[in-house]
Amino acid sequence: MSDTPLNIALIGFGTVGTGVARILTEEHEQLRVRAGRELRLSRIVVRDLGKTREFNPADVPISSCIDDVLNDDSIDLAVQLVGGTDAALEYATRLLGAGKDLITANKALICAHGPELFQIAADGGRTICFEAAVAGGIPVVNAITTALTGNRIEAIEGILNGTSNFILTQMLSENQSYDQSLSLAQELGYAEADPTLDVDGTDAAQKLVILTRLAFSTDVPVGEMSRKGIDELTLSDLEAAASLGYRIKLLAMAKLNNGQLETSVQPTLVPQNRELAQTQGADNIVTITGSAVGRLGLAGAGAGQLPTASAVMADVVDFATGRAINTFKAVLRSRDQNPVEILPQDEQKHRFYLRCTVDDRPHVLADVTDILGRHGISISSLLQDESRMATASDQAARLIIMTHRVSEGQMRSADAELDALSCVQGNCLRLPVAD
Amino acid sequence: MSDTPLNIALIGFGTVGTGVARILTEEHEQLRVRAGRELRLSRIVVRDLGKTREFNPADVPISSCIDDVLNDDSIDLAVQLVGGTDAALEYATRLLGAGKDLITANKALICAHGPELFQIAADGGRTICFEAAVAGGIPVVNAITTALTGNRIEAIEGILNGTSNFILTQMLSENQSYDQSLSLAQELGYAEADPTLDVDGTDAAQKLVILTRLAFSTDVPVGEMSRKGIDELTLSDLEAAASLGYRIKLLAMAKLNNGQLETSVQPTLVPQNRELAQTQGADNIVTITGSAVGRLGLAGAGAGQLPTASAVMADVVDFATGRAINTFKAVLRSRDQNPVEILPQDEQKHRFYLRCTVDDRPHVLADVTDILGRHGISISSLLQDESRMATASDQAARLIIMTHRVSEGQMRSADAELDALSCVQGNCLRLPVAD
Structure with missing residues (x-):
């Protein structure tokens, strides 16, 4: 046990910052044992006193004033919980x-500026941790x-955006429209007044970049x-997918395909027996497939005061024990590995749901x-349904087509035609099907 | 990047040892980047040359001969994959x-002798890691x-024993008896010729102790x-539980109840919408409820050559980077915390399934x-079923009773009566119901 406390400054004292301060205060003794030294909350910087x-x-x-931290040589570690990027x-x-190590929960910052911040940290012998930036407490x-x-x-x-997952779960379980479920999400605090970054996939994409x-x-x-958002989905799409044995989830995906990297964030039909499909409400899940471990699933709260603070605190204790610097050095070393070639979107192959x-x-x-035939797209199943039209007029029918495996490019050309x-009203909706 | 390689000896070269040797060989370059130094497999000790x-x-x-490792001062780390405890x-x-750090996948060893080994390591300034001892690759x-x-x-x-989970999954999905599913598990290599330690809950209990x-x-x-095993369960129990909205799982559980610790490993009715109930086949899952994070679920392969080697390799890289020593020191410090009072088994309260x-x-x-009434046990639901008797004679009926929340002690006394x-043939089967 070291006699030297770790002096911590909290920059930003909103929801998550309050959670971190609470844990540092209420679990003070237990944290001292785990960290091997006192974790001392020494300063807090807020926007509005x-x-x-x-x-x-x-x-x-x-x-x-952040200068109060910058000029305080006793501060070792800054937990920066300020949103936005500027x-x-x-x-x-x-x-x-100023020689402070850094923890942040800001995904937008690490997504947009991670590489340059990592270089600044590397040059100065400092460390950056960001567990809380992706999937909250997971x-x-x-x-x-x-x-x-x-x-x-x-x-x-992964399902990396709890707001979208709440809306999709709510629509199907309560027979609600997208707008009804979004309103409820806003009432319950799962969605912001302007939900754009959550429902259009930006938030999940930032996490996937990291x-x-x-x-x-x-x-x-x-x-x-x-990237595609969930706002084009109708209840009838969720129901049609369910009747075919799938759940539609806003799936963030990055995977190797013959040595090339596919990435996307889009509503995707997931077989209902997979844990990804069973993730309900505002929860997040990440499944990682590794060459040795096979498929590993991690599920839990992807946001919220204490779950996010749990991730921040893991980083704080990692700093105090000395683990953080070793992990960060490994992250820096990995930058020198050759990047993987990116598979162009049009060459990614899936089965598709077409409505x-x-x-x-x-x-x-x-x-x-x-x-479809002229574009080489083979149909796996087709359903024409006149009875359950959520949006169209009486003169319309809904076609649900499941294709065999084709490329996005093929599908995109066919789609345009x-x-x-x-005879087609509006645009067709095209969603990939997860394996 | 350090110029000094980490010299590793492998003690035991069976299934998992072979997996570790494969990864050290085939991923040599990538591991060097991640570990910051070369990971060199320097010696292997086997029982039968x-x-x-x-x-x-x-x-x-x-x-x-293990002396070849003990006497080789160049060896830093011993990965000991020998079974049993002697x-x-x-x-x-x-x-x-001999001054070697130690990694082991041996749950029986860490369960029975962890505390004394940790003390030996502490006294000698050495480190012990054992990620692979619990839940394989998770x-x-x-x-x-x-x-x-x-x-x-x-x-x-958690579901910490893949063999039992495979058998229970197989029984329900394929309408098989316990014996049929056990035989298949043995054919497929999921169960050993003598499956006792897996099906009687010993294996899961050892992991839960850790x-x-x-x-x-x-x-x-x-x-x-x-502790109770799965060998008393019949297909009709699994079906009755399913019809009530539950799956029967061999559940390992340790939880605080008003500051007292409850632990058990027993077949348990789990609500079918929980991820624990949805864990199929030989997979493992652990859910951890934390004061900040809420409920975190970790699911994947709990055994097998490469998943277990994945866990061993995480420990190896942790040694190489310096993280392992810091984590082990924290484990040592935590021994000084006050242990929690253990809640006597008879005072643990659950709802019960009684057949x-x-x-x-x-x-x-x-x-x-x-x-039941005289023991203060209130019935939540009762089903008398004459049509689907898997084991009893024609003169018999099966009673399935779900109780409200009562203590094990109450239930045990009633059970004996x-x-x-x-009029009761054989013994009644009593299983707890998870919340």
Whole structure:
């Protein structure tokens, strides 16, 4: 047991910061045993000093100026829980420059600026930890960087956005529309007033970028990652998928295919017996396929005050014991490995679910299947359903087509022709099917 | 990157040892990057030099004498994959005494002799790692000792024995008897010729002892852990449970109840929507409930050559980077925490599933329910079923009773009276119901 405490500054004192402060205070003795030294919350920096707070740790100076941390040589470690990327990047850079080690839960920051921050840390002999940036309380960064080091990672598949998963679960279980479920998610605090980044897949894609760097030493910018949101899905899609033995999930996926890397974040039909399909509500899950371990599943709370604080605290204790620096050095070394070639989106192959709303008149089915046939797309099953039209007029029928395995490119070309057919109302919805 | 290789000796070259040697050989370059130094397999010790082997690493001296490792000062780390406890304890003690760090996958050894080995290691400044001793490729030791350090652990529930889970899954899905499924498990290599330790719960109990020490700083000897095997279960029990919305699983459980520790390994009715119930075949799962993280689930392969080698290799890389010593020191420190009081088995409260085979004659139901009533046991549901008797004669009926929450002690006393009733054939089967 060391006599030297680890002096910690908390930058940002919102939901997660309050959770971290609570744990540091309430579990003080147990943490001392686990960390081998006292973990001392020494300073807190907030944006607005006047705000009323649910928890105020005793005897911890609170200020609104980050210089109070930068200039305090006794501070070893900064736990930076500031959102966004502008101020967060500036703070992180200055904290590292001032010789502080850094923990952050900010996925947008690590996704957009991880490589440059890592280099700054490497140059200054500092360490960055970010377990809480991906999947909240689920230790997925830990799994990839320590537990699976004997494996070549072959695939990562995950439900990395709790908001979307809550909405999709709610729609199917309560027979609600997308809008109804979104409103409920907002009422319950699972979705923000502007839910765009959650429901359009951006949030999950940022997390997937981080995991892809760690697992495959390859940087796929979030803008180049194939991405589709859940807002085009209707209850009838979820029901049709369920009747075929699938659940539709916003699946984040990065996997090797003959040595090339496929990545995407999109609503995907997942066989209902897989644990990914059974993940309900706001929970997250990550399954990692490794060359030795096979498929490993990690499931739990992907957000929330205490689950996210649990991940932050794991990083804090790792700093205190000396594990963090060793893990971070390994992450830095892995940057020198050759990145994997990225498989162009159009060459990714899946089975597909295709839903088209079509005029209810002769020869429509012939027109549709002719286009698919000409693009070499083989149909595995087809359902024409006139009874349960959620959105279309009485003059319409719904076609649900499951294809055999084809490339995105083939499917995309066929899709464009389908959308141009006069008998097709609106656009067809095309979703991949997970193996 | 260090120029000094980590020299590793492999003691035992069976299934898992071969997997470890394969990974050290085939992933040599990648491991060097991750570990920051070369991981060199320097010596192998086997029992029988004459045996034909599926994999022979080039240029690695193989001997049948452990002295070759003990006397080789260049060896840093011994990966000891010898089964049983007698020779394994002797080897471990001598290896630690010779200044070698130790990795083992031997759960029986760590369960029975962990505390004394840890003390020997502590005295000599050595480290012991044992991720592979519990749940094969699932990093549950890592989760408790590093990822969840910000939590007070409240409960651990798991399916820690793949053999039993394979048998139970197979019985229900294929309408097989216990004996038929056991035979198939033996044919497929999931069960040994003598399956006793797997099906009677000993194997799972040994693993639970290890996890209980780590999570609760409390030593519950395997002999004092409440334990029941799966060999009394019939297909009709699994079917009755399924019709009530449950799966019967061999559940290993350690949890705090008002500050007291409950532990048991027994067939348990698990609500079918829980991930524990959905774990199929030979897979393992562990769910850990922490004060901050909530319920975290870890699922994957609990045995097998490469999954177990994956866990061993995580420990090897942890040694090479320097993480292992820091984690082991924390495990040593945690021994000084006060152990938790153990809740006597008779005071553990559950809902119960009770199955009795009774004579098909008047007043039987009155006799049975009178006994339950007099012991203060309230019935939640009762099913008398004459049509699907797997084992009893035509003159018999089967009673399935689900109780409300009562103590094991109440249930045990009632049980004894039930078994003594002249109308009850054989003994009643009593299983707890998980919350």
